[in-house]
Amino acid sequence: MFFCRHFALALIASLFAHTSVFSQDEIRLSATWQVKNYDISVTFPQNETERSVSVRTTVSATNVSSRPASTMTLRISPNALISSVSIAGSTVEFAKREEKIGASTLQQIVVRMAPIQPGGSIEAAVEYKFQVKDNSGLAALSPIGSQFLPLSFWYPTPNSWFFARGADYAPVKINVTAAPGTQAVSAGIKAVPSDTAGNIARFDSRLNLQPFLITGNWDQIITPSGIELYLPRGSNPDEKAIGTELANLASEARGFYEKRLGKLPEVPVRLVAVKRGAGFSGGGVIFFDRSVLRRPKTDAQTALNIGESIARLWLGGICTITGDGGDAIREGLARHLANEFLSEKFGKEVADVERTRQRAAYAAVVQRDAPISSVSPLDDYYYSVVANKASMIWRLLERKTGREQFYSRITGLVSSGRLTLVDIRGLFPEQKEFLDYAFDQITDTNLMVGLPQVSADGVKVALRNTGSIDATADVVAFLENGRQLSVPATIKSKNFGEVTFKTSDKVVRVEIDSEKLYPQTDYSDDIAPREFTETDSLLAVKRLFDKQDYVGAINLARKILTSLPAFDDVRIFLGRSLLATGSIDEADKEFRSVYDSKLPSARGMSWAMVGLAEIAARRGRNNEAIDWAKRAIVSDGDYGASLSARALRNRIGAKSEVDQSIADFFKAFDRAAAANQKAQLDGLAIPGESSRFISGVAGQTVIWNTAVTHIDPVGPDAVLVECSLNVKLLNREPESGTAVYRLVRTSNGWRLFSVDMFEVR
Secondary structure (H helix, E strand, C coil): CHHHHHHHHHHHHHHCCCEEEEECCEEEEECCEEEEEEEEEEECCCCCCCCEEEEEEEEEEEECCCCCEEEEEEEECCCEEEEEEEECCEEECCEEEEEEECCEEEEEEEEEEEEECCCCEEEEEEEEEEECCCCCCCEECCCCCCEECHHHCCCCECCCCCCCCCCCCEEEEEEEECCCCCEEECCCEEECCCCCCCCEEEEEEEEEECCCEEEECEEEEECCCCCEEEEECCCCHHHHHHHHHHHHHHHHHHHHHHHHHCCCCCCCCEEEEECCCCCCEECCEEEEEHHHHHCCCCCHHHHHHHHHHHHCHHHHHHCEECCCCCHHHHHHHHHHHHHHHHHHHHCHHHHHHHHHHHHHHHHCCHHHCCCCCCCCCCCCCHHHHHHHHHHHHHHHHHHHHCHHHHHHHHHHHHHHCEECHHHHHHCCHHHHHHHHHHHHCCCCCCEEECCCEEECCEEEEEEEECCCCCEEEEEEEEECCCCEEEEEEEECCCEEEEEEECCCCCEEEEEECCCCCCCCCCCHHHEECCCCCCCCHHHHHHHHHHCCCHHHHHHHHHHHHHHCCCCHHHHHHHHHHHHHCCCHHHHHHHHHHHHCCCCCCHHHHHHHHHHHHHHHHHCCCHHHHHHHHHHHHHHCCCHHHHHHHHHHHHHCCCCCCCCHHHHHHHHHHHHHHHCCCHHHHHHCECCCCCHHHHHHHCCCEEEEEEEEEEEEECCCCEEEEEEEEEEEECCCCCEEEEEEEEEEEECCEEEEEEEEEEEEC
């Protein structure tokens, strides 16, 4: 751990041309340049074959160091072909260098200038072409829609995205000339010239954000609450209803946070349906997966993302977040606020499940984490620490301080326009010992509870705290008659404790910190007698299910659901285990409970539909089974659920009508594959999509035969096509199996967008 941390700090020091600032025994790295704003002009190609966009980015920055600065180093992707750089309007010479970031690299653009005094500002303009070879969720260039997110490194900026003190966030202006037939979306006030076809737009955001841009073909809907919806062109009424549900959720979240963080300036909020990049947000723009619109209701992950995204309008949007551990505010405090919003909106039981998922994600990395104040984006556990662990810290701090005091102190800082972790910690001097441990040390707390022991005074329970701080938590006794007793306990750091329950009834189980307020190294020993050894209760049930110990899985799932009744993923394993043991009626009840729940996960909804399809098939109601299976497939909530739904549909002999134009597409694909004609295969795909798949097919195919079995529409111009494949590649035995292709209808007919499933062996 010591070596890794110091290696990471050394690497960061080599990455950034920053000034070292000495404070007592501590060495800190500080930035030389702070971005004031970005002004970006983007022109997309007007034909399908061009694989680059033309960009001009002007970066206005201030020298925030204590010394004059005579150089500026801008960082950008190696895919940017730089044509010119100018400083204060004059073209200058520049040097290029490679900067290694783990296994990848950035491109440095180094320019020299007359010294800029501390506090002075400068404008640097860079003209370049940004190339996109293969489309991804970070960078995509396509005639049907493109996107450029910050981590594609598509714009030049002085401080690396991996700087421990945070990437550059600033107000952004973007001018866009999109491809014909598409429209652009970004953050801020949008202006569209009336004399254009709608593909030219300007966005002006005064919030602090990292520049991003997406283009596509949407129906734009402005809801009564003022939220803008961008739904796929031609969305049906059911999809629009779900979109409106998402917009209402965003509006309610905004109202919830205003009560805690103060009034928010007028900010355009846009919810954009995307195929890739779901979960990204910036400056009031929130991406969500298109498949959400085909589900019966909003899923938990989408709701949490909306809640967090709206919270960031305050946390980093209207104020600047800087300094070490800044993402503990932007990510962690936003997550805590979102959890609180979900609790008010959907109930405490639902929020408890979300916190359980977050806690399990952090527990998976707790043995190798680093202090929040020094953890770096270079660490693979970074977001689990700054989001999930930090969220727990803020929740615990709120409990220790009191809700009104907690928010009143933070609101004052937010309204000041500047936030640092140091500033927030200074607001709570009475909690200094706790906050120093929480943010400056790794987690070493483990709260342990012993078996209940009957005594003359009642039932005694031994406690232990291995951590470096005192812990105050409730200890709960579960009685044989179904009642629960709770007593508070404070266990000194690295010490033992004891509580006594004044009862003559039999205590069957005890639990410490039942609300799981404290980040811990192990949660399985919070309960005695211990029910499983995994920190993740869902994993404990899944292990039994995978071993086909269905009775064990049923018993454990029911125990977990007594304290977490809304844990839909556990309830799904309960239903599947009941189904495996032949308890069809009980399984039906569990699956319907998940399907009808307030805020299930996407995975839970998908498996609930698969379970109901299986039950209908066993009862001989094949049409109903086919309907449930199809719903599971188009909801696209879980790969395994989709695979099971397809297998069930084929098992009961369901048939689909095959559109002749789709059948013709695959005839052409088979011919081109068998002839190893890569150019023809490329012509059957959307440019930049499925490139690796096509390269794998072209040049080594001996036999490629496709039989279309099912077609599932997933939009007005998109379908999932399930096929039976029989193939033979060079130097390999014949193979067969199922593949699922996603096709998109264009002006040139059907084109391949992606291969969503390829179970060919």
